[in-house]
Amino acid sequence: MAAGPGRAGTPHLTYDTYRLRTASGEYRHFAVEAAPVRDGDTVIEWVGTCTDIEQEWQEARQEELLARASAATADIVRLDEMLAALAEVIVPEIADNCTIYLLPQALHRLPGTALTADRVAAAHRDGLPDLPVHHEEHLESGSPLARAADGRRPVHAVFPPGSPPPDLAPPGSAPWLAEGANSVVLFPVVVDGTTAALVTASVCGDRTPLGPADISLLRMVLQRSHTPLRNALEYQRTRQVALALQRSLLTEPPRVPDLGIAVRYRPSSAAAEVGGDWYDAFELRDGALALTIGDVSGHDLPAAVTMSQLRNMLRGLTLDRQEPTGTILRRLDVAVQTLYLECTVTCVLGRVERPGPGRFQLTYSVAGHPPPLLVGTDGTARFLYDARSPLLGLVPEPEYGSATEPLPAGSTLLLYTDGLVERRGEDLTVGLERLRREASGAVRLPLEDFCDRLLDNLLTTVGDDDVALVAVRVPEDVGGPGSGTGPH
Template identity: 80%
Template sequence: MRLEMFDPAPIGVVVTQGPDHRLAYTNAVYRRTFGDRPLGRTVRDAFPDLAQSGYFDMYDRVYATGTAEVLTSVPVDLDYPDAPYEGTRYFTFSISHATMSDGRHGVLAVLVEVTDQVTASERIRVLSEERRRVLQRYRSLVSAGSQIVWVTDPEGVVSEPSPGWERVTGQSWEEFRGDGWADAIHPDDRDTAVASWRRAVTEQVPLWSRTYRLRLAKGGHRHFAVHAAPVRDGDTVIEWVGTCTDVEQEWRETRREELLARATTATAGMARLDDMLAALSGVIVPDIADNCTIHLLPHALHRPPGTPLTAERVAAVSGPGLPELPPHQEEHLDPGSPLARAADGRSPVHAVFPPGEPPPDLSPPGTAPWLPPGANSVVLLPVVVDGVTAALVTASASGDRPPLGQEEISLLRTLLERVHTPLSKAMEYQRTRQVALALQRSLLTDPPDVPGLDIAVRYRPSTAAAEVGGDWYDAFELRDGATVLTIGDVAGHDLPAAVTMGQLRNMLRGLTLDRQEPTGTILRRLDVAVQTLYADCTATCVLARVERRDPGGFLLQYSVAGHPPPLLVDADGTARFLTAGHSPMLGLVPRPEYDSAVEPLEPGSTLLFYTDGLVERRDEDLTAGLERLRRHAAGAVTRPLQAFCDTLLTDQLTVDNDDDVALIALRVPGDR
């Protein structure tokens, strides 16, 4: 064997000869690896630090038997000054029998260093074991907290089974793996959740968090908080690890507080009961129910239980895909109807049933359908204020939505309890307004039937203000044949103003009937009574006396106490305000004097008295409202007197007029 042939070999080569294995040859790679060991010395002398390792026993066996042996990835610890490296390194040895060129026998050893491969492999093994242990610890910890743990590959695709997921959702591994997990998400949450997850994987966010509903193995859905984070090897994401935690209770509590806050905000600053309940219905749908209607019971104070029920629907809100109902409608309900039963019992009526199949007691034969199509449950909740059922809230769920249950009933109760104080105030106002309107309407009688004259009256309560005004009108005949017309307005917008209005109206009637005096004198006597009996009261008034004159026509005598001027429209459409006979308002000036004025009423002429609600607007000067009235009256004078009054109300009033309006019109018949 010519040993020089191994000089260029890229692996280490060493040749020993004789039974004591003296170094006969080392090539360059060997010398760079182990240092320049002196030739002629035994391997045990040349490598004293390896003498106890047992490696050299192989030399003895190979020399004796001639059978080659191989050691794979064995550690070699070197520590001597001539070696370029220190510490443990790994080599693969191949040792075989060799015969020299001179016939002597020896051993040929070939070695390859595999330190990098062994180190990398060991590092991977250690990392894998560490990951396995960490994951096992994490799973054990999570299992103790009743969470779900799941693992995906770097692309976000589920790559390992999750016993927790299977236990909660009922999905098998085959159903869960890949992207199958998305099938367990509630359909309303699925698309947004999947899109968010894909975006997180693409952007490799440090933490992905989401809350969505999962379908349960036992049926229904619950909210779970989902968190996932990437597992990195350096800068490379090698997988994702995530958890799902049941947060249904926390979600319900948060939702509850949010809804209550929304209800409080929605009803803030409202005084009208119907406005407040309408705002609440917008909170109930769609967060609690798919449909909500609210009925006011305007006659609840005086209705005996078991009698027919008049309910005014003031709000109706439906979710997407459900038919809309008109929000304002009066309904007359039989005593046995579900709404009447809930009102009389003052306790909820609750029913759960197959979609679209309500029980007979909720939909008696011959009654109009009142539940939305596809409804699966309904709650009729009476709103009891100060012991009286003031309103009824009807909520229903439809289709695939879980039926309404005790939790929703409790939430509805709490919603209404949060607004009990404003509801009580609104109910008190409702009572006051009903009394005031009843008083006011009882005093606003029909005008008398006077031969030769047409008289029409109108009264419109405010549609926007929360108060009742003190407007009034009156018309009656005196014993001498004259006709008295009067109109007035007591300052204030409440029940006391309405009461005072009634007292002043009746007092003026008595003073006018007592003696035949000029209208100014009668108003002066009325003012003395006002300042004596009602110290803080002020009012405006027009008092007019219409007498027949010879040879024809009529004569108007009138006085104005701080009130808007009467309007006279001639048969040809000429319209002008009567500005004479004006004096201060009642209750304002000590010892006032009131003037009287006289104006002829020609055939075909129309005389109009009105309160300031007909001409006043917040955003303009009073003169603009007066001019508008003059123009509209001139244009409408050719119409019959009743139509004339209706036209003026339509033309003059806005949808949200914020004051009461009273008017009285008189027309002298004639050819026009």
């Protein structure tokens, strides 16, 4: 590079980087370095070099961008917050727009079927329309995002500004590309063979379209999300198995003459929780109705597995011998302290019996569990505290007592787990009193509606725990038809 004569005071050396379009139409970065040739104080010419530094420029850009991605996500634990931070790194350095979707059904969705995607992050450069996050979208099987998820490889397209090809914007489909886009990358984030997330990145107007170098850089930035995405997928697998196990145990109650029985189970609405609650109701050989409800410590797959084993064990012990309920719980405690050394369990075991024509009574034992609630037809409600004992697995050689309570005609007996009454930062007695008042006001409802009313009015929108309950109603006219319905 040369220049004509100059004046005194012209710099001794100049250096700058330019992005130039080559003869092939490709844009590359060049370093231009020039030095003046002087005659005394007069510059008579310039001598310089023009060097292709595209590779070095891309490496420096990559190093800087990855450092920014590391800094942006360093103290973030939540997956959605991490993805939002990465989107803000991608825009505007790589793209003008970036949206990130999580695929909640990734593990059990069949390829070629419709796709549910939760948009958890969206970023755009100034002047472009905003997109709300935490928006669920249902994508048809042939949509561009669904194809990218099924193919598990990036989809890249370059086109005239505002004129995407038909396969990216089929007629009648909802718009998802920014107006004026000239290129787009649909990037599936694949973790252990499963597409866990989808990323869209696009540039608009006269900005250079996205190319292979941008896709490579996008891949490296998103690599930082693999570990939390892998953990999220593993959690999904674990929760799926645990919920399937729990629901396999939510059997329908028996149909018992002259008794109404209703059961309910509500899983925790907290995404990270799988509970150990269970219920059971079955007839014994002597005609009594056995009722159990309990809660195993822990909120994970091992807790759900332990819950299923102890529930079935208690069923077997109750059927094996006609013993007092306290004696049966003592035998179950031996099993807990022998086989499940790190486990504690709360439980209620009851027998609804007929001591004479037209009469019912409850014989029960409570092991560290919230007390049963008995509600009369007039709304009088009281908790049954007479057979309280330590929870299972806690005390060496404990004693478990039993108590008997008459069940008046028309009365309703309620067994429940602590998720119905416990709230963070609140004393348990407050929750118990809230349940007592609610049950008292709802007791004249049909039994199924009674259970639904309790769940609707007592559970918060974000429940920290799962909830199980069993309700038994003695008819006012003994001999009338009973009712038994399955879990809702």
